[in-house]
Amino acid sequence: MNDGRKKKPVIFFLGLAGSGKDTQAEILVRKYKFDVINSGAILRSITGSITKLKNGSREEYEVKEIKKIMNKGGLVPTLTIVSRWLGPLLEIIRNQKRHKGIMFTGSPRKIAEAWLLHEFFLNWPDAKKNFEVAPVEVKISEREVFRRILARKQCEKCKKIFLAEDSKFLKNCNVCGGRLIRRKDDTHSSVLARIREYKKYTAPVIRYFKGLKKLRIVNGEQTVEKVHKDVVKTLGL
Ligand SMILES: [Zn+2]
Numbered sequence: 001m002n003d004g005r006k007k008k009p010v011i012f013f014l015g016l017a018g019s020g021k022d023t024q025a026e027i028l029v030r031k032y033k034f035d036v037i038n039s040g041a042i043l044r045s046i047t048g049s050i051t052k053l054k055n056g057s058r059e060e061y062e063v064k065e066i067k068k069i070m071n072k073g074g075l076v077p078t079l080t081i082v083s084r085w086l087g088p089l090l091e092i093i094r095n096q097k098r099h100k101g102i103m104f105t106g107s108p109r110k111i112a113e114a115w116l117l118h119e120f121f122l123n124w125p126d127a128k129k130n131f132e133v134a135p136v137e138v139k140i141s142e143r144e145v146f147r148r149i150l151a152r153k154q155c156e157k158c159k160k161i162f163l164a165e166d167s168k169f170l171k172n173c174n175v176c177g178g179r180l181i182r183r184k185d186d187t188h189s190s191v192l193a194r195i196r197e198y199k200k201y202t203a204p205v206i207r208y209f210k211g212l213k214k215l216r217i218v219n220g221e222q223t224v225e226k227v228h229k230d231v232v233k234t235l236g237l
Helices: 021-032 039-048 058-071 078-094 111-123 125-130 142-151 188-211 224-235
Strands: 008-014 035-038 102-105 131-139 153-155 216-219
Touching: 008 021, 008 188, 021 102, 021 131, 021 224, 035 039, 035 078, 039 058, 039 078, 039 102, 078 102, 078 111, 078 125, 111 125, 111 131, 111 188, 125 131, 131 188, 131 224, 142 188, 216 224
Parallel strands: 008 102, 008 131, 035 102, 131 216
Antiparallel strands: none
16 A cells, blocks of 8 residues: 555665675665665674773673674674664664665675564564565576686775776776785685575575565676666666
8 A cells, every 4th residue: 555656675685796786786876875774884883883882881792792703704693783773774764755765785694684674674664665675686607606706806905896807907906006916715615605605594585585576686697787777677766
């Protein structure tokens, strides 16, 4: 019963490392002025603010534990992440007249988080009326993941990433002139590990939304511009 009005999208991209999903999210946010809930940035900002927390407080304890997990490269528990994005999400929904849509980046990472996110939008009155969960899978083959990640380079100075196609012709960064090098964690074995993690955690998220007929799929093995066009089309923007 949304009296014919289009619901605002709650977008998140799902895709293997190197699929270009972050680039696609950035382009959409710039073009459509969506609000962003970036879990990685939220976690980095709370662990960065640990010195401001009261010694021995519950908050300090929580942030210390989160830091321990992150330093070991582990996944922060779903409950902790959800409790951190719920506040910003409520703020957006409360002021929704000003907002065009929401982009989640870095979330949902696991099926439990996907379920909680979706369940929120099914039950929160203002949310279910006006928003619709819109996951987009950017599909690329495992072979393409290896090709892209092992060929990409990063500027030593400003850390800009250069995709395979660009780094082939460049020796130096076109922004700051720094040397282009391969990132330390862009190795064959780390790519394998990322694919394994994707299959374990993200594949169930994809299956979940596919089962609900909510999943949009785009072919990620095209130019950035073409993928963007397909994303816009599949989301009906
Ligand atoms: Zn640079």
